[in-house]
Amino acid sequence: MTQLHADLSLPADVATEALPWDPSPAPGVHRRRIERHGDEVARLTSIVRYAPGCSFPPHTHGGGEEYLVLEGTFSDEHGDHPAGTYVRNGVGTSHAPFTTDGCVILVRLWWMHPDETTSCVVQATPGVLHDSPRERVSLWAGDGPVRFDATGGLEVFVLDGHTASHPRGSWLRRPHGELQLQPVGPVRLLVRQGHLKAPPELPA
Numbered sequence: 534m535t536q537l538h539a540d541l542s543l544p545a546d547v548a549t550e551a552l553p554w555d556p557s558p559a560p561g562v563h564r565r566r567i568e569r570h571g572d573e574v575a576r577l578t579s580i581v582r583y584a585p586g587c588s589f590p591p592h593t594h595g596g597g598e599e600y601l602v603l604e605g606t607f608s609d610e611h612g613d614h615p616a617g618t619y620v621r622n623g624v625g626t627s628h629a630p631f632t633t634d635g636c637v638i639l640v641r642l643w644w645m646h647p648d649e650t651t652s653c654v655v656q657a658t659p660g661v662l663h664d665s666p667r668e669r670v671s672l673w674a675g676d677g678p679v680r681f682d683a684t685g686g687l688e689v690f691v692l693d694g695h696t697a698s699h700p701r702g703s704w705l706r707r708p709h710g711e712l713q714l715q716p717v718g719p720v721r722l723l724v725r726q727g728h729l730k731a732p733p734e735l736p737a
Contacts, residue, residue: 539570541686541729542708549580550702561587567704571735576643578704583607583638588631596733597645598622601657601723603692605636612654619657619670623650639690639723646733657723668728676719683707686729694720 538545547567554563561584569577574595580603599621600607606615609628614620616636622628624645646667655662663670672692673679681687689712691703697715699705705712708729714722 535572535575536570537566538568538706541706541732544708545704545706546699547704548700548702549704550700554582557581559587559589562589568706571643574643574736576732576735578639578641578644580702581638581640583632583636585633585635587635589629591627591629593627594622594624594642596643596735597624597649598626598640598642599644600638600640603637603639605632605634607632607636607638611652614654617657618654619662620652620654621645621649621663622652624648625650626652643735644728644733659721667731669726671724671726673722673724674719676716679714679716679722681712681714681724682726683710683712685709685727686725687712688725688728689714690723692721692723694718696720 549565549567552565554565557564563582565580567578569575602614602616602618604616606613607630608614609630611628624647657672659672659674661669661671687707689705691699691701693701695701695717697717
């Protein structure tokens with residue numbers, strides 16, 4: 534599979550919790566694929582589930598790596614990252630991740646520009662998690678109607694709760710315009726804005 538919701542000019546809605554868990558080449562690691570563009574090197578977004586005791590060989594992030602720990606604890610030589618940890622590993626960084634008790638992460642690869650080379654780790658509390666001229670990532674929490682500006686691109690992932698039209702685990706992309714959501718009770722949303730104005734180029 535080389536193309537999945539790869540046209541960034543089109544809106545997309547994915548109910549990720551309805552997707553199958555596909556095995557990866559690594560034992561004990563399964564994935565739900567959300568978007569993918571590319572062949573051997575690919576820009577992608579996916580949910581990855583690691584069984585207890587799984588580890589991944591040391592590797593370098595040629596296009597950067599970003600993830601939010603949804604369940605359990607994801608670890609590497611730099612520390613333990615429990616549920617609710619938001620991590621950005623810049624272009625050229627490397628690590629050897631593992632999990633003791635198992636975990637689930639929402640991960641994006643090859644979405645960083647070459648000049649983003651540092652790493653950061655923050656606890657995902659309501660507010661802005663990352664802000665740059667190219668994109669803003671934030672955590673929104675509430676229980677009332679909300680409207681997001683999609684100028685320059687918008688992605689929303691429903692972390693907890695549900696809206697009138699989107700269950701928990703929904704991933705939404707809007708390339709322009711706006712998105713209005715009506716939560717049904719308290720919800721938490723991971724929100725990304727502006728990142729589609731000038732996405733990074735993939736290597737030829």
